[in-house]
Amino acid sequence: MIRRVVNGVLDRQGWADGVGELLQKVYLAALRPMPLVKDLLHGTWLGHALHPAITDVPVGALTAALFLDLIGEPDGAKWATLVGFVGMLAAALTGIADYTGTDGKARRYATIHSLLMFFSTTVYLFSVLIRFQILAGSHQQATIAAVVGYLLLIAGAFIGGQLVFDLGYMVDRHAWRGGGQKWSSLEPASFPENALAKAKAGAQTLVVVQRGDVLHALHDTCAHSGCSLAEKGTVVGDTIECQCHGSRFDLRTGRVARGPATFDQPAFEVRRAEGRVEVRRMRA
Incomplete structure (x- = not known):
């Protein structure tokens, strides 16, 4: 009341x-x-x-x-x-x-x-x-x-x-998101070089960056305030910078490289299997 x-x-x-x-x-x-x-x-x-x-x-x-x-x-x-x-x-x-x-x-x-x-x-x-x-x-x-x-x-x-x-400010946007060890197919299976691309892995939306033969995948929702990294982000060195408030996350591990974010971004292992690209969340 x-x-x-x-x-x-x-x-x-x-x-x-x-x-x-x-x-x-x-x-x-x-x-x-x-x-x-x-x-x-x-x-x-x-x-x-x-x-x-x-x-x-x-x-x-x-x-x-x-x-x-x-x-x-x-x-x-x-x-x-x-x-x-x-x-x-x-x-x-x-x-x-x-x-x-x-x-x-x-x-x-x-x-x-x-x-x-x-x-x-x-x-x-x-x-x-x-x-x-x-x-x-x-x-x-x-x-x-x-x-x-x-x-x-x-x-x-x-x-x-x-x-x-009430408004969820400065809380981890992925606090209730499970990890799991199951591999999921990534759609689509091809991505532009060194550019941010949005992809789906089951019910989860990821942002993917391809560098040569290596794919880096993070969850698309910024851990700080919920912006889409694929839509509002940019690649800066080995990080993704969210343009909403300037947070940066390591492409390989999802760890915070610059605030205001204080929580890491969920990162995903990537493998190629039988012509498909599959991902699963890395263990913290």
């Missing part, structure tokens, strides 16, 4: 589309010249999105800080708030990187999520400055700021959850 109400409100926030487009251009301009930093923030090296792992730090620390405030432990609350605030800054950096790969409805939700988190971080900054006596104010004022910041934090976290669990 709550999810439907929240989604209904979010879906009516058309203003967020223009704001999101502008923010995305700014973030991409800042991160594109630094691909290694961008991949670090995405979590490509981890094989898992880094942002949701880091967000546990501020949520946990700031929940503890609020509890400590309520039971009259201002010193403990002060340090827990500082840890939470630093965690929010780290989460913001990783979130900005992930934001560059959003579009459509996901970008609208992500824009509102990021704005709520920005306001929450700003309010918590005042709470930290008051607690450490950098800014004049009472403990009561610092606590009030923390309560307001926490409410914004929880609202933003809920929308962040919607991005993942």
Whole structure:
């Protein structure tokens, strides 16, 4: 019930589309010249999105800080708030990187999520400055700021959850796709040299690249956001680059060569048998 109400409100926030487009251009301009930093923030090296792992730090620390405030432990609350605030800054950096790969409805939700988190971080900054006596104010004022910041934090976290669990953003598009050891015939059986071609292997759609006598086959659906690699991809060296958001996958193994993707692309063994081309999924 709550999810439907929240989604209904979010879906009516058309203003967020223009704001999101502008923010995305700014973030991409800042991160594109630094691909290694961008991949670090995405979590490509981890094989898992880094942002949701880091967000546990501020949520946990700031929940503890609020509890400590309520039971009259201002010193403990002060340090827990500082840890939470630093965690929010780290989460913001990783979130900005992930934001560059959003579009459509996901970008609208992500824009509102990021704005709520920005306001929450700003309010918590005042709470930290008051607690450490950098800014004049009472403990009561610092606590009030923390309560307001926490409410914004929880609202933003809920929308962040919607991005993942409702819209499927940054989840592995092949999480439920079985491997299996059965060979399947590939149709068609001939392909152009060093070009992307779409092919069928049973119920699965693959993208195939022929180089001399060697065929490379990956699943056609990009693991990052579901784009067709045969239609939206291009061959770059020994990788396929998805033009939707710039992810690259190794032609031979399907491993992520560049983010924003954090999950590998399913790769397939290829053999020729009795005039046919057959494939089966490689073991991870």
